[in-house]
Ligand SMILES: [Zn+2]
């Protein structure tokens with residue numbers, strides 16, 4: 368009976384849209400996942416993946432994980448290397464973002480992602496090349512379809528001011544004008560950002576819902592307050608190493624992981640060459656707070672993952688072969704040198720590594736019916752001073768159509 372009423376309402380809505388001459392894009396929901404209108408994703412059989420991954424054309428298997436590198440580069444960016452971020456999508460429809468470095472949301476947009484499901488970011492530490500695009504996703508994702516709060520999971524620091532909660536509080540103050548101005552047009556809940564700060568010193572479960580566990584563990588990076596993560600789901604394990612000197616916690620938590628991501632930095636000589644740092648400074652950066660290529664290889668030889676993933680270097684041809692050669696001096700196992708938009712499909716039986724093929728003209732999915740119907744405050748009418756309202760030029764804008 369309920370279905371009949373729903374069908375009737377939908378038919379009336381579509382009919383009135385056609386009659387009014389209006390048409391607007393809405394995502395389509397297939398097996399609980401939103402796709403751009405008109406897209407019908409196909410199931411992948413017998414591990415026969417197309418050579419390129421075209422976003423929204425493939426259905427994830429019920430026990431399959433898809434990892435997409437949204438950024439693999441440095442704080443000093445290059446056009447083909449955004450800063451660190453990895454998206455993990457699961458066959459249960461959930462999505463997780465590990466870091467969200469500056470520029471990485473550009474690549475997210477290229478995926479024509481469903482922003483309503485992108486509400487969880489796990490920060491490894493609070494450098495801009497790891498969390499610099501947080502405000503972009505918080506606000507941009509709200510406009511593009513998220514109607515629930517943005518959740519940010521991240522470590523404490525050695526003082527309260529250096530922790531994730533303080534960073535989020537600061538962000539809320541910084542973008543107060545932005546949020547105030549959009550209130551009413553957009554759903555109220557989507558404008559909220561909630562920090563989940565935890566003790567960086569502890570190895571502990573920081574997220575545990577719908578059969579997905581995320582565990583945080585300490586990392587060694589300049590000052591206190593950096594961590595790495597391990598995600599467990601359906602017997603699969605994904606480990607995301609943020610910036611760190613090789614450390615004992617990573618060796619323990621990433622042992623035998625299905626996919627182990629770890630930073631792979633430069634040697635002092637490489638960093639002098641490309642960044643112009645004097646040796647003393649280059650040595651400190653590359654070899655005291657990061658992991659240069661041969662050390663990355665040693666980490667992977669120790670933990671033996673099903674797939675090792677290296678990132679956090681410039682993927683320029685004149686340097687990436689040197690980085691690769693450094694890794695291969697100490698590690699001869701399965702390896703992906705991640706570029707921006709490298710995509711990795713993982714099941715118990717198979718791991719597929721490809722590149723995403725992005726349409727740079729791609730539109731977003733548009734907002735869903737649920738976003739349209741989510742509760743809102745009144746429009747910000749009346750919030751503007753009479754001084755400005757009196758400056759409006761009459762007759763330039765057509766009056767609204769009579770409904
Ligand atoms: Zn970094």
Ligand SMILES: [Zn+2]
Nearest residue numbers: 492494588610
């Ligand atoms: Zn860092």
